[in-house]
Amino acid sequence: MGDDSEGAGDVGGSLTHLENATLVAFAADRDSFLTEELPESLLPQGEEEFMSRDLFSADYVEFLYAKRDVNETVRGVNRGLRESLLEKPHLMEKPEEGAHRGAAAVWRSLRDQLHEESLQKIDSSERDELLLMRSELELRRAVVESVAKGLGALLKRLDDRLAAIGAEDEPPAAAAKAPAKKG
Amino acid sequence: MSRLLVVLCPPRSFSSLISTMIGQHPEIYGFPELHLMIRETVGEVMAWERRCERYTGPPGLLRTIAEIDHGAQTAETVLEAANWIEDRLDWNSAWMLDYCIKRATEVSGARYCLEKSPSVAFLPVALERMRQAYPDALYIHVTRHPLGLKKSLEEFVRESHRFTPEQKQVRLDASMGAWPVAQRNLLDFCASLAPGQYIRIRGEDVLRDAAATLAQVAEWLGLRTDAAAVEAMLRPEESPYATLGPPNAAFGNDPKFIDKPKFRPGNPRLRSIDGFFESAEGQAFDAPRRDYLAQLASCLGYQ
Numbered sequence: 001m002g003d004d005s006e007g008a009g010d011v012g013g014s015l016t017h018l019e020n021a022t023l024v025a026f027a028a029d030r031d032s033f034l035t036e037e038l039p040e041s042l043l044p045q046g047e048e049e050f051m052s053r054d055l056f057s058a059d060y061v062e063f064l065y066a067k068r069d070v071n072e073t074v075r076g077v078n079r080g081l082r083e084s085l086l087e088k089p090h091l092m093e094k095p096e097e098g099a100h101r102g103a104a105a106v107w108r109s110l111r112d113q114l115h116e117e118s119l120q121k122i123d124s125s126e127r128d129e130l131l132l133m134r135s136e137l138e139l140r141r142a143v144v145e146s147v148a149k150g151l152g153a154l155l156k157r158l159d160d161r162l163a164a165i166g167a168e169d170e171p172p173a174a175a176a177k178a179p180a181k182k183g
Numbered sequence: 184m185s186r187l188l189v190v191l192c193p194p195r196s197f198s199s200l201i202s203t204m205i206g207q208h209p210e211i212y213g214f215p216e217l218h219l220m221i222r223e224t225v226g227e228v229m230a231w232e233r234r235c236e237r238y239t240g241p242p243g244l245l246r247t248i249a250e251i252d253h254g255a256q257t258a259e260t261v262l263e264a265a266n267w268i269e270d271r272l273d274w275n276s277a278w279m280l281d282y283c284i285k286r287a288t289e290v291s292g293a294r295y296c297l298e299k300s301p302s303v304a305f306l307p308v309a310l311e312r313m314r315q316a317y318p319d320a321l322y323i324h325v326t327r328h329p330l331g332l333k334k335s336l337e338e339f340v341r342e343s344h345r346f347t348p349e350q351k352q353v354r355l356d357a358s359m360g361a362w363p364v365a366q367r368n369l370l371d372f373c374a375s376l377a378p379g380q381y382i383r384i385r386g387e388d389v390l391r392d393a394a395a396t397l398a399q400v401a402e403w404l405g406l407r408t409d410a411a412a413v414e415a416m417l418r419p420e421e422s423p424y425a426t427l428g429p430p431n432a433a434f435g436n437d438p439k440f441i442d443k444p445k446f447r448p449g450n451p452r453l454r455s456i457d458g459f460f461e462s463a464e465g466q467a468f469d470a471p472r473r474d475y476l477a478q479l480a481s482c483l484g485y486q
Contacts, residue, residue: 030403031319033377038318042375043307043368050307055472056363060305063357070349103262103431104239111269 105143185212185288187280187320188404189313190299191372193365195335196327197386199440202299203419204389204397205323210406212293214283215243215424215435216300219276220313226272239265243300243435244279246428251286258429265431277316295321295404304365310372322381323400324369326483329362329476330454331387336361359468363476366483385484390449393417420444456480 044050044057051058112118121133188211190202206213218241222228232240239245239261248264249256271279284296303309313320327335340346340354373381382403389396397416398408406412419425425444427433434441459465460473468476480486 030321030379030405033380034319036377038315039375039377041311041314042371043311044371054363054367054475056360056475057367059357059360060364063353063360066353066357067350070347070353074347074350107262107266 102143102147105140106147109140109144184281184285185293185296187284187317188295188297189317189320189322190297190325191304191310191322191369191381192299192301192325192327192386193304193332193361193369194301194437195332195339196301196325197389198299198301198325199437200419200444200446201325201384201386201389202297203422203425203436203440203444204393204416204446205400206297207415207419207422208397208401208406209412209415210294211297211404212287212291212295213297213422213424214247214287214299217241217244217247217280217283217298218300218302219244219280219298220316221300221302221306221309222276223312224272225268225274225276225279228276229268229272239431240268241435242428242432243424244268244283245432246424246435247283247287249432250423251283251290256423256428256432258431261429261432276312280316294406304369305361307368307371310368314372314375320380321404322373322376324373324381324383325386325389326366326383326485327386328451328453328485329359329456329480330459331451332362333358359476363479366479370479370482383483387451387453390451393446393448417446419446453485455486457486 044053047061051061118133118137122130125133188205190198190205192198203213205211218232219225219228222231229240245261245264245268246256248267249260252267253260253263268279280298287293287296303313336358337355340351340358343351346354373383382400384396384400394413394417398413401408401412401416415421419440422444424435425441427441428435456477460468460477465473
């Protein structure tokens, strides 16, 4: 079904279609509000006022609670899986996810060691916060260890390759040091 | 420093397309979704983003800092941007937005910087925070037909890989409620603005006749309305934020828009709201809800 309203430019809440000339005249006076005091907010203040505003707003608050409950359940179920995924970044669904998590974990670990942020928090935080911090630090350690393991494998491969090349040809540095043979 | 221009609309309301189009005006710098004003401080914004599994921060903000401070959006410049933001977690969110506006003005010479973060439509506190922090800001309230938004929202939820079936179901059950809540918030918000401080446009009108509608917007802002300026707004794909960003900040705008950023004029079919209430799905709504939604829709020019 088509729509018969013409309101392309509905300025200041009016639903009248404005000719450009009217718009120019309106725009000329547009900034007069800058000299006026900021009016009171007409938005609801707090959850109760929001809920009592209209039926859909009340429904929306219920939706937010339902969403929160489901999210918390999902987070609880996923926590173990996510931790093990951090130890095995190659199992993550998307390479970007591994890159994001890995870069963030390594980077925050470096920052921490430079600025001692966690150290300060450890000395001044409550038990709940410390438990959260332990979980966070364990995750970071898993990532850093995974990166170190990957780098260790690369270095081993590099050494193996160098050893193989060395058996075939003499490295250029060694050749340069060798005394020249006299005729 | 240029003036803040904010596009107000809930998600799934052509916001990426329309904001990017307006942001392509030669005298406007269009940001992607910065997600800054949703919380009071940058630290709170980052905590919220990490909760949503965006570990390095809001992709739109990262891309913006990379672009305006390093001149390019690469994985390295995004990491630099993330590092820079991480050092400013104690900043007020408005200071960070001020910084973006200041740098964008220096880089582009724009008279306005355009920001849109659709999630604020559901957060009265965030809307009020923005009004207090930027009393001289101008606002463009973009609307979409309630049934169009509902359909788009449902498609988005169904196609999302982020949600479990349970998370999807909760969102699908509430899909009709998103429109009246967000629009009521935005109407209440606009009612506390000065009459000259905002304009309201229907997204469908932009799709039907973008040149005329966007020229009116430019005129209202006191900007150029010559053919070159209007044609620039018809090429959203030329925005530095209309393409896929580097892997550590890929989006910052709607993924569907990033996939196909060119403007394609159209004449969206607007379903009848009364017709919806006669359908099996619409019958689930009681009479007071039907009346309320129909009145609100009518107030915004939808039947």
